[in-house]
Amino acid sequence: MKISRNWLRQYVRIYASADELMRAITLLGFEVEGVVNTGLPPLDLVVVGEIKTRDKHPNADKLSVCTVDVGPAHGGVRTIVCGAPNCDAGNRVPVALPGAVLPGDFKIKQSKIRGQQSDGMMCAADELGLGDDHAGLLLLDPAAPIGALLNSVMPEGDTVFDIEITPNRPDALSHIGIARELAAWIKLEVQFPEIKFRGKSDPAPRPDILAGIRVDHAEDCPLYVGIAVAGVKVGPSPAWMQERLKAVGLRPINNLVDVGNYVMLELGQPLHIFDAKKIGGRQIVVRRAADGEKLTTLDGKERALNSRMLVIADESQPLVVAGIMGGASAEVDATTTDIVLEAAYFRPQSIRWTGRRLGLASDSSYRFERGVDPHSTLEAAYRAIDLILETAGGTVAGPVIKVGGDRPWQREITVTPDYIRARLGFSIGDEEIRQSLESLNLAITGEKKKDEGFEWIVTVPSYRSDLDRPIDLVEEVLRVYGTDRVPAAACTGPALIDGDDDPIVVFNRKAGDYLVGQSFHEVVNYTLRAQKELSTWVSDVSAAELGLANPFVDDQSHLRPTLIMGILESLKLNQSRGVPVARLFETGRVFMENNGTVQECVAVGFVLCHNPKDRAWLARPEPDFFAVKQHMQILARQAGIELDQQQLVPVRGAFWGWQEGHSAAAGEMNDGWTARFGLLNLPMVRNLGVEGRVWAGMLAVLPAKLAAVTGHRRYQPFSLFPAALRDIALVVEAGRHAAEVRAELLKAAQASTGDGFAVEAVEVFDVYQGQGLPEGKKSVAFSLSFRSAVRTLTDDEVNVAFTKLQQTIAADGTMTVRG
């Protein structure tokens, strides 16, 4: 909202500089978003001069040499070279004397122009900071005294502040509102405009102008005031009013419309003026629209209304979308002679709903939806009548018609100064608290004795309905006291508080520390992705569950089910910018569909890119599945999951983000976690425009699963006797998983060991396929380690066990011992 300093001065005697005013407004709680200075800035050594003579410059066609009288105090008549077309003798013009500094830090000096002495400069408007007119010299009033400072003969400039008003302060959406606040700050009184018309006289009704007002929907319109004026003359509003309106960015229209706007900006009450002859049946009806009813608003658009929208109508049709915008049909125009002034209070929620629904906003709706003060509505109507009679003539026709608004305002808050001090945490005297409150018209109208000390009864003015609890007064006291004066203090040491950092935070930290230690760079990507991207990673059914109801842009319509797509985008960006990139990771939330519901998971994802174009002086092996598995194993452990105790299955089917045969999955959302890792699908990576092969992994865990990772391990004793080692190679189907073969072997080995000793470890140490083995078979070699907790094992007993083991294997049928 724009506020003019000159306008404010009508109500409060403020003479502070623009900077001081800005600081005051800011510290009162209103953010100043812009400041514009208009008019002539204060200028030293710029005076009124009269051109005495004008001669052509001997050495330049377009220049003149003038003599200019600037008054005896400034050296009398001077010679000044001038290029303006209108530097004619007799004109009084602004003269910048040597030493003057014009806007833009333009310093005026004595100089020679094409060989001619010039003793100052005559100025055009733009050179003085007044707009951009450079057509000629600024011509002054012929009566302006020669030698007077230009500032003394020109109207004073204005400063216009663009102020953001928080939604709790609709009372500040006017010049009076801001004046009240500033008056509290600088401890001055507010001078309200004098109101002459008060509806006291009771003229005879004029049903020919306004027959009546009917409010059908009092809930949305608790107060409606209508006043008819007959015999107005539509024309331009007076210059002073136009100047005020223009200063705050409004275009003057005519005296009636301008009065409506002026009073709204002065007092905060939106008004509407009808041409009486356009009100069908001279009857105003405040009602809800019928579904499908149409109204063409002032902006020329036809609006389809519905039955939740309040309208001001005549006996047959809607004229105005109540409180928001007038219709084209009942507006004041050049032929208007009789009018009806409307001043009303509409329920904010109703205005807000209708405005949003119609996509329609105005200065009026802005105020109504934040809440105007219904107890000041009548006062504003009277003010408008004064100004209408003053600027458009006419007489009030008929009595003031007021419907509703019967409930008087009454609000008191009981508070003690001790309470205020206790919330503030610093000492401020009773008297200062009292003064702060009273400067905001929060009068202390009573004092009650209490057990210890006393309580104040604070009476709240009607325009401050935002205040209704003692805590609200704490802020008021502090605002006037100055929020910048809260004294510094030491940050006090806390009592110990239960709890530790959230397991999610702890997991993210551990995962990040590990991956950064492994040369990964952390990236951060958006959560919302395009629907079409999702099909690479999840089924269409899943994707459908991840969609927003109201996306803002199409390519950010769905929650991400994986971090990998974002990381790939980062990978691609770096590659395309020629930045070498190999290892990236991200931690963040992903969203997994599972049996028709979505679960928000904590996730960590990483990629390793092998780009053959990245050259190095010393070759290193390309990353492979098992490098990725190693990273995944470590990350999983940080989430409390031992990956090598989990069933790993190849990624297959719909999830073609992963390369079949070169990637694996573990975990189920039903268990609270899932992991995918391995090589990313080669065609997908190529289609994305990413170069090289990309290995990746992502672990997603439910927060509840992380929370369960607690407690300390118990120590398990271990044997101090030596181990006995045996190797065995098993020939199995080439497609069979090593883990399955190992599990069989382990089972057989456990069954073979005798009393007092056990299999301690079974590890793969070689895998072979090819010459010497039948087609479709492979050999997996294991080392077995036997150990006893109580003695050194003899070769004999181990050999017996090993032989038994081999027999078990031979009997299995699916594998043979390689000779």
Next chain:
Amino acid sequence: MQATLTALLAKATAELATLKSRADFEAAKARYVGPNGEFTALMKQMGTVPKEQRPAMGKLINETKGQLQVQLDATLARIGDAEISAQLGPAIDPTLPSPDAGPGTFHPLTLVREEMCRILRKAGFTVVEGPEVETEYYCFDALNTPADHPARDAQDTFYFPEKARFANVTKRVPEEKYLLRTHTSSVQIRTMLKGEPPIRIVSPGRVYRRDTSDATHSANFHQIECLYVDKNVTVRDLKALLDYIFASLLGKDTKTRFRPHYFGYTEPSFEVDLSAQHLPKVNKEWIEIGGCGLVDPAVFEGVGYDPNVWTGYAFGMGLERLAMLMYGIDDIRYFYQNDLRFLKQFA
């Protein structure tokens, strides 16, 4: 005999010095001290020495044997060292770069977040997390935001369709909608509903606004918020915390200022400005950095705390904005593009 021994030792010494490999050494060793070695043969001659000379001669042989053994040991050690040396390649050029990936880096938003958490931990705050998909209750109702408040508008907040079901976020009433949280204040509500005061938490996290992306706005961004609930918490305590945070984070010459403001969940409410001359782009101006206030009694009532007993303060700010200020970054989108030339500057 003595001359023979001396000559043999001299011969062995000379030969051993020329040996290069372990095999040669073993062969030479056999020639001297093996079963058929020259020295072994001399020792076998002891029997032919006259009895009275035997003690002297025995001593001489033992001495010579000892000297020979020293020579053998030294030679073996020399050959062993040479073998190890042979395993090394030529001397390296230490100035060549490692072909492996260089140090990893944390994202600047992580660095700023962790720095804030570290600072707040010293003041007794523990870090809590909450879901990014929230319900209207946690995001708005419990924070004293009325049903028709503009912040709840579908124009500003991302909602999910009515049929959407989130398994690990529970609705309080069936009618309320799921949404993407617009601030991390929802975590304050979850924390207060879970336990009793005193509470001292910091909640960093990702939040969403339905807004155009430009140099200063992003479809999602991050906030960090503090909540302290205890008896007798004051405006001055809040100011003290903020002074402590920013002096720790940005240096001792950092100043903070409160400006009155309005938030539904705090009363009184303030915006926080800071000034720190050494920061790029800040100069002498006050820069808005966050919002704060005393927890509104209505919020306490909503979570079942007696507002006559408990008081508290809350403070929140945008992490991107803070990071931009700290590092002098002028476009928020850089955080989400992940150009490595950007990312590597901060770790």
